[in-house]
Amino acid sequence: MQRGILYPSRKVFVQSSASVVGGHEMKGPLASCFDIHDDKDEFGADTWEKSESEMQRLALNCAISKLGIKDTDIGALFAGDLLNQCAGSNFGLLEFDIPYLGLYGACSTAAEGLVIATLVSGSGYMDRCACVSSSHNCAAERQFRYPIEYGGQRTPTSQWTVTGSGAFIIGKDDIICEGDNQSGAVEISDVMIGRTLDYGITDANNMGAAMAPAAADTLRRYFYESGREPESFGLIVTGDLGFEGSKILRELMKTEGYPIYANHVDCGLLIYNREEQDKHAGGSGCGCSAVTVASYIIDLLRCGKVQDALFVGTGALMSPTSTNQGGSIPGIGHLVHFISHKRDV
Amino acid sequence: MNLSKQTYKKYAEATAEKTPCLKNCIKAFLIGGFICTLAQGFFNLYKYLGIEEETVKSLVPVTLIFIAVLLTGLDIFDDIAKHAGAGTLVPITGFANAVASPAIDTKAEGFILGVGAKIFTIAGSVILYGILSGAIYGVIYYIVKLIMG
Incomplete structure (x- = not known):
């Protein structure tokens, strides 16, 4: 039985992607890559939860309009967020006439969606699928931690939940957005579903440490099975390990015999100017990897600056109830392998 | 990975960036000290205005609570x-902020199930254990007084 690297039965491409972010993200180094933003993080809604839903709606709408298709041209939609009952996705994507499956993979949801969309599109059941994920700093903060205006002091290992939503449209044809002659197609050649790993981390302010072993496990399994060395990939992108998790992951990979120092980047470290913006260990949340991959990473692949990238969407499966009951925080990491078809740089 | 939970937890804790305790203590001392000085300033001001000392003792905390709640609402606290x-x-x-911040957060969920039910989410522990320790202290004080005459 196949449990490792999963290859779609036919070629699958990222046809379109879109990113929507808030004000803090627009002050970060990737600002010019994002499609839509609202500096006030409100997106015209009167509650933070509705703002998150609106971000998802905008993200998918943007991805669809880039392709010039209708929502009925999409076979299935896989979406998730951090809110209880996946409220962000359930409400935000109501207006689209697309069969829908809700996902929860904590911060790994973007990768989880990509894995499922790739396998479904690649199986031949559907020619085109979409996946969307999001997080909103204020909505997540008040659900998982403290009220937004509460005057607490954050630890240096804590991460900042990204306000953002990323959408991807995955399909069997390598359609390139209209009027874009410079870009190349981006293929998803294979994926790997992560294993849930619990290394006993109980500190909800050190999610990076909780997720690093899961990311290392997925990468190790991938390198072992594919027989490829880490240096042979253009980029190894992790979701939101932040400063702490990235440090640990690089150490763990070194001890596993697969050093990734040369080409590892983390979306949580890419999205903010960590010191300047006072973001402690970096960004986190479903939106973190979703917007970074949907904009910056896909752009790098489209223009051929990076020939192939391994994206490991990391998630800390934290429940405030279990944490209060003394439980630990399991981590997970799903892998997506992107290949650029742009050769002449 | 050949790594036990205990080893990993110890490693993660050891490698984690440490809270700058000394810097935090100095900042807490200075800002906390400033708040107390400010309160003493209000105390002197109210007395100077001819308000009775017993009333001033209530007025000073009320003033601080007002300022803290206002700053919480203005997104400054x-x-x-x-x-x-x-x-x-x-x-x-801190107590004022702990009550005001959940109230602001839960306003959208209504006044009964939102603000009313969740306003003491954080301050509830302070209230419960504050009253409980007050009661225990009262009993001890009563017994000690009985014995000592």
């Missing part, structure tokens, strides 16, 4: 508390 830590938490300002 958390920016100060981020640096102050215990400096804003320990005086009554």
